[in-house]
Amino acid sequence: MKKEWPVWEVFIRSRSGLDHRHAGSVHAADAKMALENARDVYTRRQEGVSIWVVPSASITASDPEEGGELFEPAKDKVYRHPTFYDLPDELTHM
Amino acid sequence: MEIDINCLDLEFQAKIDSGKTIEPKDWMPEKYRKTHIRQISQHAHSEIVGMLPEGNWITRAPSLRRKVTLLAKVQDEGGHGLYLYSACETLGISRDELFEQLHSGKAKYSSIFNYPAVTWADMGAVGWLVDGAAIMNQVMLTRTSFGPYARAMVRICKEESFHQRQGFEIMLSLCKGTAVQKHMAQESLNRWWWPSLMMFGPRDEESTHTEQAIKWKIKLKTNDELRQQFVDQTVPQIELLGLELPDPAIKWNEERGHYDFGAIDWDEFWRVVGGNGPCNRERLAARKEAWEKGAWVREAALTYAEKQENLREAV
Numbered sequence: 001m002k003k004e005w006p007v008w009e010v011f012i013r014s015r016s017g018l019d020h021r022h023a024g025s026v027h028a029a030d031a032k033m034a035l036e037n038a039r040d041v042y043t044r045r046q047e048g049v050s051i052w053v054v055p056s057a058s059i060t061a062s063d064p065e066e067g068g069e070l071f072e073p074a075k076d077k078v079y080r081h082p083t084f085y086d087l088p089d090e091l092t093h094m
Numbered sequence: 095m096e097i098d099i100n101c102l103d104l105e106f107q108a109k110i111d112s113g114k115t116i117e118p119k120d121w122m123p124e125k126y127r128k129t130h131i132r133q134i135s136q137h138a139h140s141e142i143v144g145m146l147p148e149g150n151w152i153t154r155a156p157s158l159r160r161k162v163t164l165l166a167k168v169q170d171e172g173g174h175g176l177y178l179y180s181a182c183e184t185l186g187i188s189r190d191e192l193f194e195q196l197h198s199g200k201a202k203y204s205s206i207f208n209y210p211a212v213t214w215a216d217m218g219a220v221g222w223l224v225d226g227a228a229i230m231n232q233v234m235l236t237r238t239s240f241g242p243y244a245r246a247m248v249r250i251c252k253e254e255s256f257h258q259r260q261g262f263e264i265m266l267s268l269c270k271g272t273a274v275q276k277h278m279a280q281e282s283l284n285r286w287w288w289p290s291l292m293m294f295g296p297r298d299e300e301s302t303h304t305e306q307a308i309k310w311k312i313k314l315k316t317n318d319e320l321r322q323q324f325v326d327q328t329v330p331q332i333e334l335l336g337l338e339l340p341d342p343a344i345k346w347n348e349e350r351g352h353y354d355f356g357a358i359d360w361d362e363f364w365r366v367v368g369g370n371g372p373c374n375r376e377r378l379a380a381r382k383e384a385w386e387k388g389a390w391v392r393e394a395a396l397t398y399a400e401k402q403e404n405l406r407e408a409v
Contacts, residue, residue, distance in 0.1 A: 003396060004188060004189055004190050005392065005395070005396060007180075007183070024177055024180050024246075025180045025183075026176070026180070027189060029392075029395035029396045029398065029399040030395075030398075030399035030402065030403075033395065033399075040173070041173050041176050041177070044166075044169065044170065044173060044253075045253070061119065063119070064117065064119050064120050064121075065121070
């Protein structure tokens with residue numbers, strides 16, 4: 001048998017109240033081992049309170065070459081930001 | 095077609111020049127990919143081969159405090175190897191292929207680990223000098239152009255500063271101890287000094303990759319610049335320990351604003367790189383043995399996972 005353990009992406013919540021954030025990846029035979037390996041590799045100094053592991057093969061990523069079409073539509077919509085609106089300086093609490 | 099590639103090359107270089115990072119799925123020249131696979135894997139191999147000389151002393155550490163810190167350092171090195179292997183795999187090479195390259199001798203690792211750690215003081219000198227030299231290189235690499243490599247470096251640098259401090263603390267204790275202990279520290283410094291200076295690689299005029307590496311921001315300083323920086327920061331530390339300088343030619347040069355130092359034995363450097371250092375064969379044999387003896391574990395874990403999966407599906 002010449003098969004590698006699959007790759008898992010590791011996401012860590014560094015403390016309660018924060019999002020899980022991508023930390024890196026590990027190889028593991030199954031999900032339980034992936035969690036244990038992620039614990040050993042990415043939280044040796046209490047970097048986390050929660051870990052997610054996801055098989056890398058399950059992730060669908062956007063193609064950087066199509067980044068233009070994908071993200072450009074938002075580019076000219078400056079009116080989605082609060083600073084777009086001209087309001088008098090006297091106005092407070094807004 | 096050729097024009098297209100040239101055009102992409104120019105765009106790619108412009109992206110690097112503007113300080114943007116390159117991510118795994120971005121277009122990159124084949125040479126950029128290959129150079130990174132070579133460098134990142136060499137770095138990863140260095141971390142795991144680097145566990146061997148220190149692992150040798152865990153069971154013989156002189157106190158529990160020294161034992162737990164050394165153990166933590168060696169565990170970190172295993173972790174650092176894993177961060178780097180993962181970063182390298184994003185370039186489209188598998189973990190097994192990377193190990194295969196190490197075991198066949200196709201991929202190199204840092205020559206420093208081909209020297210033996212023969213006394214307890216070596217645990218001090220290795221942490222202080224070898225990790226110190228590695229950190230200088232790694233701090234530079236936190237700003238390298240390839241995203242996964244740079245991010246692995248940030249994590250590694252954060253963790254490594256304790257490695258150097260624990261090494262210096264070992265040296266300090268020995269230097270404050272008996273005459274025999276201080277002598278042990280001196281002897282270890284003398285032995286590790288030159289190999290540490292060699293860690294920065296050949297002289298600039300003999301380094302074939304430097305120009306391209308600087309263009310791609312794999313290197314932000316040349317080998318000789320980093321070596322000089324290392325000497326400048328380490329000489330005062332040697333004096334603080336109260337040890338003799340390991341090289342009689344070390345002398346402050348007012349005009350240059352740097353320490354001068356003696357000639358490095360480049361024949362020794364090339365001999366060790368070429369596979370004939372004191373421990374080359376021993377280190378590689380230890381890695382291969384670990385890989386071969388672990389085969390049944392890798393296979394059994396995979397078989398167990400498949401069985402569990404089948405059981406779940408059957409329910």
